[in-house]
Amino acid sequence: MANHILKIIPLGGAGEIGKNMTAFEYGRNILIVDCGVMFPTADQLGVDLVIPDWGYLKDKRELVRGIVLTHGHEDHIGGLPFLLKDGLADVPVFASGLTRGLVEGKLEEHGLLASTQLNTIQAGDRFHVGPFEIEPIRASHSIPDALSLAIRTPVGLIVMSGDYKFDHTPIDGQPTDIAHLARLGAEGVLALLGDSTGAEKRGGTPSERIVADALEDVFDEAQGRIIIATFASQIGRVQQVLRVARRHDRVVAVTGRSMSQNVQIAQELGYLEVPPGVLVSLEEALQRPPDQVVILATGSQGEPSSALSRMANGTHRQVNIEPGDTVVISAHPIPGNEDNVSRVIDNLFRIGADVVYDRLADIHVSGHGGQEDMKLLLSLLQPKYLIPVHGEYRHLVLHGRLGEQMGIPRSNIFIVENGQTVLFDEEKAWLGERVPGGWVFVDGGVVGDIGPVVLRDREALAREGFVVAVVMLDNETGQPIGRPQIVSRGFVYVRDNGTLLTNAEEQILATISNNGFTPGDTSAVESRVRRVLDRYFYDETKRRPIILPVVVSV
Numbered sequence: 165m166a167n168h169i170l171k172i173i174p175l176g177g178a179g180e181i182g183k184n185m186t187a188f189e190y191g192r193n194i195l196i197v198d199c200g201v202m203f204p205t206a207d208q209l210g211v212d213l214v215i216p217d218w219g220y221l222k223d224k225r226e227l228v229r230g231i232v233l234t235h236g237h238e239d240h241i242g243g244l245p246f247l248l249k250d251g252l253a254d255v256p257v258f259a260s261g262l263t264r265g266l267v268e269g270k271l272e273e274h275g276l277l278a279s280t281q282l283n284t285i286q287a288g289d290r291f292h293v294g295p296f297e298i299e300p301i302r303a304s305h306s307i308p309d310a311l312s313l314a315i316r317t318p319v320g321l322i323v324m325s326g327d328y329k330f331d332h333t334p335i336d337g338q339p340t341d342i343a344h345l346a347r348l349g350a351e352g353v354l355a356l357l358g359d360s361t362g363a364e365k366r367g368g369t370p371s372e373r374i375v376a377d378a379l380e381d382v383f384d385e386a387q388g389r390i391i392i393a394t395f396a397s398q399i400g401r402v403q404q405v406l407r408v409a410r411r412h413d414r415v416v417a418v419t420g421r422s423m424s425q426n427v428q429i430a431q432e433l434g435y436l437e438v439p440p441g442v443l444v445s446l447e448e449a450l451q452r453p454p455d456q457v458v459i460l461a462t463g464s465q466g467e468p469s470s471a472l473s474r475m476a477n478g479t480h481r482q483v484n485i486e487p488g489d490t491v492v493i494s495a496h497p498i499p500g501n502e503d504n505v506s507r508v509i510d511n512l513f514r515i516g517a518d519v520v521y522d523r524l525a526d527i528h529v530s531g532h533g534g535q536e537d538m539k540l541l542l543s544l545l546q547p548k549y550l551i552p553v554h555g556e557y558r559h560l561v562l563h564g565r566l567g568e569q570m571g572i573p574r575s576n577i578f579i580v581e582n583g584q585t586v587l588f589d590e591e592k593a594w595l596g597e598r599v600p601g602g603w604v605f606v607d608g609g610v611v612g613d614i615g616p617v618v619l620r621d622r623e624a625l626a627r628e629g630f631v632v633a634v635v636m637l638d639n640e641t642g643q644p645i646g647r648p649q650i651v652s653r654g655f656v657y658v659r660d661n662g663t664l665l666t667n668a669e670e671q672i673l674a675t676i677s678n679n680g681f682t683p684g685d686t687s688a689v690e691s692r693v694r695r696v697l698d699r700y701f702y703d704e705t706k707r708r709p710i711i712l713p714v715v716v717s718v
Contacts, residue, residue, distance in 0.1 A: 170319045170588040172357070172551065175601055176200060176216035179557045179581035181361065181499055182239040183603075185216040186324070186553065190317060193294035194224060196231045196255075197313065197324055201242030203467070203498075204605075213606040215243040216582070218250070220599040225251045230293035232285075234326035235303075235310035236263040237397050245274040246611055256281040258291070260300070262309035265429040266397070287311060287341060301348075302341040303328040306372070306531025307397050308435045312345075319588050320354030323545055327359050327554065329369040329533035330540055335400035336435070345544040354588065356547035358538065360555030363562035365534035372400050375494070378527045379404060382520055383412045388454040388488035390414070391517075393464040393472040394495055394528075396422035399430045401494055402460060403437065409458045410439040417449035419483065420462030420471035427460075446482055459483060464495035466504025473504075476511035487516030494527045499556070535566060542570040549576045549593050551586060629654025630710040631701070633672060633693055639717045642683035648672045655701075655709040664704060671700050686715040 168191040177184030182202030188195040202214040221228065231252075233241055236259075244257070244267060257280060259267055264284050271277040285291065287302035297316040304310070305327045315322040323345075330340050362369060382390065394401045409416045418424045427443075430436035449457045463472025472491070474480040485491070491512050497505045505521075512519045522528050533541070542550070550572050552563035557579075564577045576593070578586050583601020587594055604611065631652050636645040648669045656664060675696045681689050690713040697711045 168318065170317050170322075171596060172322070172355075172586045172588070173220065173599060174551075174553055174580060174582055174584070175218055175220070175599075176202075176243075176582055177239070177554045178584075178601075179555075179560065181554075181556055183214060183216050183243060184240050184554055185218070185243065186357065187221065188296065188315065188317070188322070189224075189227070190295055190319075192227050193296070194221065194228045195293050195296045195298075195315070196221075196228060196247075197315075198234055198240040198326075199231065199243040199247045200237070200239035201606075202239065202603075203465075203501075213242065215246050215604045215606060215611070217600045217602045217604050218247060220583075222251070228252055228255050229296075231255055231257045232293070232298060232313060233257065233259040233263050233267065234313065234324070235260070235305055236266040236307055237327070237395075240327075241267055241270070245270055245276055246606065248276055248280060249274070253279055254281070256283055256293075258283045258285050258293070258298070260284070260286055260309035260311055261433055262307070262399070262430060262435050265433050266426065269425055269429060285311075287344070301344045302338055304331040304334045304338065304340045305329065306395070306400060306529075308336045308338065308399055308430075312340075314348050317354075317588075319590050321348065321351060322355050322357065323348060323353050323547065324357045325359045325541060327361070327532055328537070328541070329362070329531060330537050331369070331371045333371045333373050335372050335403050342544065345541065349545045353545045353547040355549035355551060355586075355593070356542070356545055357551045357553050358541060358563060359532060360538075360552040360559040360563040362530060362532040362534045363538065363552075363555060363559040363566065365530070366536075367534050368536040368540075369530050369532065369534045372404070372529050372531075374526055375401065375529055376404050376408065378525045379408045379492075380411075381525070382490060382492055382527070383408055383414070386455075386490040386518075388486070388490065389457045389459065390490050390492065391459045391461060391472070391475070391483070391485070392492040392494055393461045393470075395464060396420065396426045396462050398494075399426065399435055402427060402430075405458060405460060406436075406438055406442055410442050414442075414456050414458045415444045415449055415452060416442055416458045416460060417444055417446040418460045419446050419480075420460075423460060423462045423471070450482065454486075454488065463508065464493055464505075465498055465501045466506075466508045468504070473508055476508045476515070478515075485512060485515045485517050489517045491517045491519045492527055493519065493521040496522050496528055496530065538563060538566050539570060542567060542572070547572070549578065549588075551578045551580065557581065628707050628709045629656075630712060631655055631668075631697065632712045632714060633668075633697060634714045635672060635676070635689065635693065635716070637676070637686070637689065637715060637717045638683070640683055642676075642681050642685075644673055644676055645718065652709070655707070656705070667704075668697060668700055671696050683717070686717050689713070689715045 299314040301312040461471040463470030552560040585596035
């Protein structure tokens with residue numbers, strides 16, 4: 165096996181924020197690290213989730229020896245059920261305690277829990293997946309039980325940082341293991357695959373504990389209920405809210421399915437310390453005086469179906485925002501979500517709530533290291549090669565520049581996007597072939613059938629609407645029977661545009677009468693009707709709705 169080449173293949177998270185997934189291939193052995201999701205952008209209409217394109221692995225399913233998960237955020241574990249369903253159900257999965265608990269909830273929803281080989285790992289373990297020896301390293305992030313990975317391969321030691329920062333006073337008391345990283349550096353690191361998300365941020369990332377001071381200020385000033393929206397997986401933030409609430413004699417209730425599920429799992433597994441009597445049901449909290457209540461909710465990214473968005477729109481079944489409520493949005497908007505978050509904040513202000521968000525107070529701290537964190541990691545590991553991952557393209561470039569500042573030759577820094585392979589042997593590293601590395605859309609229970617053409621149609625429907633023209637033809641003469649029926653949705657308001665639609669009917673009748681179609685040739689009539697209406701509506705309105713002719717020969 166010593167003559168084989170190590171192939172590193174980023175399938176997600178390289179050149180984007182989210183759906184992180186990396187494959188390591190050596191000979192007839194493949195190791196997968198993480199399998200996340202990305203949430204759709206505003207122009208991906210009707211899409212529920214975006215998952216990596218693992219088409220490269222489809223003909224190599226029998227070579228996949230294991231899947232290792234670095235931590236429990238959606239952008240690292242959310243795609244796992246879809247991957248397992250796609251022919252990898254018998255592949256063992258390795259995860260830390262909390263990550264495993266969160267994964268079990270997902271697998272149960274998909275009916276995969278009983279059939280999946282789940283293995284619990286922790287920092288300091290060593291285990292083998294095929295020819296790869298894997299050593300987890302404790303990492304501080306915005307969720308407990310996060311891991312970096314040392315992956316010993318036949319060609320050298322690869323370190324995958326996962327998401328990390330150097331928080332010396334983390335809420336869970338588990339800082340990034342600097343000594344462990346230094347030992348790896350002394351051993352000799354061939355390559356670092358490093359988190360690049362915070363590459364634009366000068367300095368280091370502050371400790372999660374600074375959020376406590378901001379929360380104390382909010383609790384001191386709030387006269388009514390306090391509603392806090394944060395990431396459902398932000399267990400450290402939840403812990404701080406529980407502690408501050410206890411000090412201020414408030415109870416805490418949870419709303420939002422993912423928040424409720426994660427809090428329950430973290431509590432059951434011992435990752436969340438709940439002071440006695442503080443955590444109550446939402447029903448009980450709503451019976452209490454407002455100045456005794458805190459509500460933890462999903463929706464920090466303005467997701468339309470989240471608990472906070474429904475509160476802001478007045479559609480939440482149990483919680484109505486009222487003047488005097490204080491709403492805290494304890495998160496930074498993920499790129500692409502800024503408009504959604506702004507809309508929610510505006511709606512909350514309209515209702516009369518006092519809204520506290522990241523531009524007004526330090527109520528959020530990133531879980532990703534800034535430039536000084538990245539420099540520290542590079543100095544500890546001293547890798548020969550650097551592959552920036554987990555970030556948009558500019559983040560990768562900026563991370564690469566930091567690598568140069570730390571003494572890594574430019575020729576040893578690979579700025580790659582999804583699908584671009586990097587090859588290693590005992591002597592050198594170089595770029596290999598490109599493999600599929602795009603987006604796969606999940607729409608309801610359908611995976612992969614939604615492509616660019618469908619999305620363009622949906623965008624056109626949303627922008628211009630559609631028109632259905634129903635035409636009945638005589639099967640013997642090919643002439644119209646009665647007048648066509650036109651149905652419009654999202655194009656024009658029918659009551660105010662009767663003349664437009666009546667003239668469209670006349671256009672249809674004229675084109676059928678004047679073109680001498682063969683009786684029964686409905687496809688030719690449909691094509692002609694579509695062209696005529698498209699031209700007519702554009703001439704009259706300068707808009708092009710989607711036109712659906714329905715021609716029936718009787």
